[in-house]
Amino acid sequence: MKVLVCGGAGYIGSHMVKMLDQEGHDVTVFDNLSTGHKEAVKWGRFAIGDLTEKGSLDSLFEKGHFDAVMHFSAKSLVGESMTDPAGYYRNNVLGTINLLNAMRDHDVKTFIFSSSAATYGNPIKPFIDETHPLNPINPYGKTKLMVEKILEDYEKAYHISSVSLRYFNAAGADKDGDIGESHDPETHLIPNIIKSVVGDRVPLKVFGNDYATKDGTCVRDYIHVTDLAKAHLLSLDYMNANKGAHVFNLGNGKGFSILDVIHAAENVINGKIDFEYQKRRAGDPPTLVADSTFAKMELGWKIEYDNMTDIIKTAFAWHKNQTY
Numbered sequence: 121m122k123v124l125v126c127g128g129a130g131y132i133g134s135h136m137v138k139m140l141d142q143e144g145h146d147v148t149v150f151d152n153l154s155t156g157h158k159e160a161v162k163w164g165r166f167a168i169g170d171l172t173e174k175g176s177l178d179s180l181f182e183k184g185h186f187d188a189v190m191h192f193s194a195k196s197l198v199g200e201s202m203t204d205p206a207g208y209y210r211n212n213v214l215g216t217i218n219l220l221n222a223m224r225d226h227d228v229k230t231f232i233f234s235s236s237a238a239t240y241g242n243p244i245k246p247f248i249d250e251t252h253p254l255n256p257i258n259p260y261g262k263t264k265l266m267v268e269k270i271l272e273d274y275e276k277a278y279h280i281s282s283v284s285l286r287y288f289n290a291a292g293a294d295k296d297g298d299i300g301e302s303h304d305p306e307t308h309l310i311p312n313i314i315k316s317v318v319g320d321r322v323p324l325k326v327f328g329n330d331y332a333t334k335d336g337t338c339v340r341d342y343i344h345v346t347d348l349a350k351a352h353l354l355s356l357d358y359m360n361a362n363k364g365a366h367v368f369n370l371g372n373g374k375g376f377s378i379l380d381v382i383h384a385a386e387n388v389i390n391g392k393i394d395f396e397y398q399k400r401r402a403g404d405p406p407t408l409v410a411d412s413t414f415a416k417m418e419l420g421w422k423i424e425y426d427n428m429t430d431i432i433k434t435a436f437a438w439h440k441n442q443t444y
């Protein structure tokens with residue numbers, strides 16, 4: 121298939137591009153490099169451009185026909201979304217509308233969207249399935265939910281089928297060490313653990329140790345980036361037989377406390393990881409763990425990396441080769 125990957129220079133998108141290429145698909149990456157890296161685009165062709173500029177999308181869609189579009193592009197820092205909601209609604213909602221309109225105008229009917237567990241807001245039960253109430257508590261989560269709603273309407277009116285995949289915490293890196301996670305600022309736990317033990321050794325901060333969890337630190341669901349990419353491939357097949365606007369959770373289904381992750385990393389490096397406790401961050405729920413039964417049932421999705429040590433090993437492997 122000819123697949124357009126928007127945000128393919130970013131962390132998750134670049135892993136998707138590699139997998140699509142390995143599966144024999146013809147891939148075009150579209151990215152404005154605002155948080156992505158051109159060095160991460162190692163497969164397929166690369167068109168630099170911005171989703172909020174309609175003109176660059178028009179020329180992209182006029183040049184080549186696509187069978188499907190995967191949309192990873194977004195601003196995705198929760199804190200920044202609180203101080204700059206305008207930037208988030210413009211980039212994540214307006215940018216997506218532009219992309220969907222280009223698809224509508226050029227008769228492209230298959231869309232996969234990177235949604236987020238942030239659509240749920242504060243959990244009311246320990247394992248979150250797709251029937252959990254949707255009450256996002258920050259503009260970032262709201263942009264993801266708005267797009268999901270837009271997709272329902274675009275399916276009814278323009279017959280664009282979609283799968284929205286609500287990721288929990290993406291983690292790890294390509295097992296060959298070709299690509300990996302590199303955000304600036306980095307807000308994710310595993311890369312920050314690595315940064316605390318190599319190079320400049322940036323001190324690791326753990327926010328809150330008085331939550332109602334087994335060791336007082338927050339419990340999260342970490343899903344390997346390659347497992348995420350696999351679910352996208354399965355979603356492409358799924359839409360062949362199932363038109364509609366579908367939504368699936370993608371998570372490991374296991375909760376790891378911050379201390380669990382730190383201890384797993386200590387096993388990987390065979391050494392101690394120092395950290396300091398800080399006050400809780402506003403809006404961090406104690407526990408956030410996915411129930412991904414629906415994705416497993418409907419898509420036939422299977423998780424390869426269900427063990428934290430294996431996930432962390434891939435992150436360290438990338439770090440050894442890290443070029444961006």
Ligand SMILES: NC(=O)c1ccc[n+]([C@@H]2O[C@H](COP(=O)([O-])OP(=O)(O)OC[C@H]3O[C@@H](n4cnc5c(N)ncnc54)[C@H](O)[C@@H]3O)[C@@H](O)[C@H]2O)c1
Binds near residue numbers: 196236288
């Ligand atoms: N990383 C996670 O744990 C996680 C969890 C839930 C959801 N998500 C979602 O998954 C997607 C990918 O996340 P990521 O961690 O790979 O982020 P990332 O920042 O590494 O990648 C996003 C990519 O989109 C590009 N981009 C942003 N705005 C653009 C625009 N207007 N036009 C063109 N390109 C644009 C960036 O340059 C970047 O390459 C995002 O939509 C994010 O909200 C990520």
